[in-house]
Amino acid sequence: MPAPDQTPVPGRWAALAVCMLAGVMIFVDVSIVNVALPAFRTGLGASPADLSWIVAGYTLTFGLALVPAGRLGDGRGRKRVLVAGLVLFALASLAAGLAQDATWLVAARLVQGLAGGLVNPQLLGLIQQMFRGSERGTAFGVFGAVNASSTAVGPLLGGLLIDLGGAEGWRWVFLVNLPLAVAALVLAPRLLPADPGREERTRTSLDPVGAVLLGVAVLGVLLPVVLAERDPAAAPWWTAAVGLAVGAGFVAWERRYARGGRDPLLNERVLRSPGYVLGTSLGALYMAGSTAIFFVLTVYLQQGLGYSALLAGLATMPYAVGSAIAAAWGGRVVTRVGRPLVVAGTVVMAVGIATTLLVVAFRTDPSTGLYTALPLFVAGIGSGLVITPNQALTLQCVPTDQGGTAGGMQQTAQRLGSSLGIAVVASVFFTVLAASGQQFGTALAVGLGVVLVCVLAAFALGLVDVLRRRRGHRRGPDDPAALGTGLVSGTATEPDPHAAAGHPHH
Template identity: 50%
Template sequence: MDTRRRALAVCLVAAFMTGLDVSIVNVALPSIRASLHATEDGLQWTLSGYALTFGLLLVPAGRLGDVRSRRTLFIWGVALFTLSSAACGFAWDPKVLIVARLVQGMAAGTTNPQVSGLIQHMFRGYERGRAFGALGATIGVSTAAGPLIGGVLVTVFGADHGWRWVFLVNVPIGMVLLPLAWRVLPSPDPAVPRPERRESMDPVGVLLLGVGVAGLLLPFIQRHQWEGNAKWVLIPISFLILAGFVTWERFYRREPLVDLALFRKRSYSLGSAIALFYFAGFTGIFFIFTLYLQSGLGYNPLQAGLSITPFPLGSASASVVGGRLVHRVGRRLVALGLATVIIGISATMAATALVPGRGVGLATALPLLVAGMGSGLVISPNQAITLSEVPPAGGGSAAGVLQTGQRLGSAIGIAAIGSTFFGALNEGWPAAFRHGLMVVLLFILLALSAAAYDLVRTPSRFT
C-alpha cells in the first residue's frame, strides 16, 4: 500500500468517526436522561448542538486548511475530537455534556473539510472518483450505522454506562489516528505558492457566514424547545445576512472565503443543490424509523439498530461501485441512484402497510437494502462530480460549502419530516411513519429534478 492509500485510510477513519456521532447518540438519549436526570431541552441540545457547531465550522475550517495546512488542521481537529469525546463520556452533569458536545461538533467541522481537500490534492481523474467513492460510502454508512452501533454499546455496557461508551469508543480510535496522520498525510499540502496567501482569511466573511448559517439552523434544531413562532423570524433575517455575505464576497479585494465563481459551474451549483435536498430526505429516514420502532413497537436499541442495518449495507456496497463508474457514467449514475432510493422508500411504505406490528423490522429489510443501494449511487458520485472542476488549492473551502449545505439539508429535513410524523400520530404509529416517508420522497424528488435538469442540459459529459 503506497503512502496515498494509507493517507486515504486515515482520512476515511476520521470521516467515519465524526459522521457516526451525528446519529449514534439517538438510541442513547433515554439512558442519558435517566443517568444525568437531563431535561428534554438538555437532550435536544445534546443531539443538535453537535450538528450546529459542526455546520458552522465547515467553511472557515476548510478555508483555513487551504491557506495554511490541511494536515495541521486535520491533526488538531482529530485531537480536539478525541478530547471532547472523553469529556462527553465522563460528563457528570447535563451542562458539561452539552458543552463537550458543542466542542466535539467544532472538532468535526474542523476535520471534515480537510478530508475532501486532501483527496482533491492527492488524487486525479479516475483515482479521485474511486477515492470519493470510498468517502461517500464512509459518510453514508457512518450516518446509517450509528443507531446500530449505539444500540450494541448500550446493550453490552448496560443502560447506566452504555451511553458513556457511545462517546468513549472514539478515544482509542483518535489516539491511533494522531500518530498515523502525522506520518502519512502530505505536507506541505496546497499545490500553490503559500506566502501571498497567508493573510487571506476574510474575517468579515467568516462572521457573516457564521451568523447566517447559525440563524438558519437554530429554528429547525430547536423547533420543539423554542416555543412560539418567533424563532421563524430568524430565517428571513438569516437570508438577509447571507445576502450581505454574498455581496461582501463579490467585492472583497483579497481572496474571499468562498469563491463565488464556483457556482457558475453547473457541476458545482447543481451538485450542491442535489446534496442539500438528498440529505434533507436521507437523514430523516433514520430519525423517524428509530422513533417508530422504539416508541411505537417497543423495540430495544439493539433491535432498532439491526432493523436499520440493511440500508448501510446496501449503501456501502453500491458506493464502491459508484466511485468506479462515475467517471464514465457521470450524472446519469446519480439520477439512477435517486430513482432507486425512491423505489426503495415506496416499497418500505408498502411493507409497513402490509405487515403491521412487530414484524415491520423484517418486512422492511429488502426495501431498505434497495434504498441503501440507491443511496450509495448518489452520495459519493455526486460529491466526485460536484468537486470535479474545483482547483485542488480551493478544495477545502469548496468541500466545506458543500458539506454545510448537507448539514442545512439535514436540519431542515428532520424538522419537516419530524413535524409531519408527530402531527400524524393521532392516526397511529404506522400511518405517521408513512406520512413522514412521503416528505422524504418529496425531498428526494427535488434532488432528482436537479439531476434531470443537468442531464437535459449536458447529457454526455462527466459533470
C-alpha cells in the first residue's frame, strides 16, 4: 500500500480543469483593463488618479489577500474558500460592468482584487493536495500555461470587446467574467475534492494579528510602487518606510507567536522546506523584470507606433504563445531536470529580450511589431521554462497541509517583485523618453535593458544554487552541505512532509 501522502486523488484532472477555469478569470483581469483606460476616461470621465486606482487597486487588494487566504483555505477547507472567492469575484465583476461613475468602478476593482486573492492560493493548494510526484509538475505546467496565456491574451481580448461593443464596450471587459464564474460555480461542488469535516480539520490558528500586520506591511510597500506607474513624483513613498517598519514588527510577532506553541502565519515548516526560500526569491527577482515587458511594450506600440488596442494585443501574442507552450512542457520534465531547467530558461529569456532590444533600437516604423514577433516568441519560451518549473520546485517539498499558505507567500513575493519592477522600468522608460525628445524606440530599448538586468540576476541566483547542489552531491548525501537541497543531481524527491518537519500527522 502506498503511503497516504502518495495516494492519487480520484478525479484530480477534472478538478484541475475547474481550477484552471477559475484561474482564467483572475489572470485575465490582471491585464485586460490596460487597453480599456481611454474608454474609462471617455465613458466615465475617469481622472488620471481614477485610472491609477482602477489598475492598481486590483493589484493591491489581490496581494493583501494572498497569505491570509492561503492560511484560511489550509485550515478551514480550500473548496469552501474557493467557492466563496468565486461568488465574490462574480458579484464584483457585475458591479464593475454596471458602474455609473469612476468611484463606483474603483470600488468594484478593489473587491475584485480581494476575491482574486482569495481564489489564487486555493488553486495552488489544491494542486499540492491532489497531485504527487511527476504528475504535480505536469499540473503546475498546466497552471503556468493558463496563467501566462490568460495574462497575455487579456489586452487582445479587451481590445476586441471594446471594438465590438462601441461606446459601452468597456463594460464587457468585466461582464465577460460572468459566464466563466457561473460555470466554475456549477462544477466546483461536484468535481473538487471534499473539504475535511469539522472533526478532521487542522487546529491551525488563523493568526489574525499576524495577518493584519502583514497586510499593513504589504500595503505600505505596494501602495507607492503601484501608484508610481503613472506619476512617480506624486506617489506616497513615505508609506514604504512605514511598511518596512511594520514588516519588522510582523517578524517579531511571528517569533513570539511560535514561542507560544502556536502555528504562525510565517510558518517555519514552509520556510525550511528544501528550495522554498531560494525559489521564492528567484521568482520574485525574475517577475520584477518579466512583468514589466507588457507595460512598456503596450505604451511603445500604441503611443509610439500608433497601434490600436487590438493590434497591440496581437503584437504581444508571440510571447504568450511561447510562454504557454514552454510552461506546459517544462512542468512535465522539471522533476527529471530540476533547477538547471530554470537556469536554462533565464538564458533563453535573456537572448529573446536582448534581440528585441536590438530590433527596437534600430527600427521605428509600424512594421516593427512583425520584426519583434520571433524574439518575443523566444523570450516567451524562456519565461515558460522559468516560472512554472520554478514554482513546482519551490513548492515540491512543502507539507501538503501548508500548500495554500506556501503558495500565498510565494505569490505575495512575486507580486511585490512585479510591482517594483514595473515601477522601476516605467520610471526609466518615461525619463529616457522625455530626455530623448520622445524617441520611443530608444526609451523602450533602455527599459528592456533594465528587464535584462533582472533576468540575468535571476540567472545568477539559479546558477549559484545549481553549483551548490552539485558540490553537495559530490560530497555525498551524508555531508551537511548536501542536506536540505531538495534535488540531488536534478532528481526531485518528495519526502513525507510531516516526518521531514518533525510533526505528527493530523
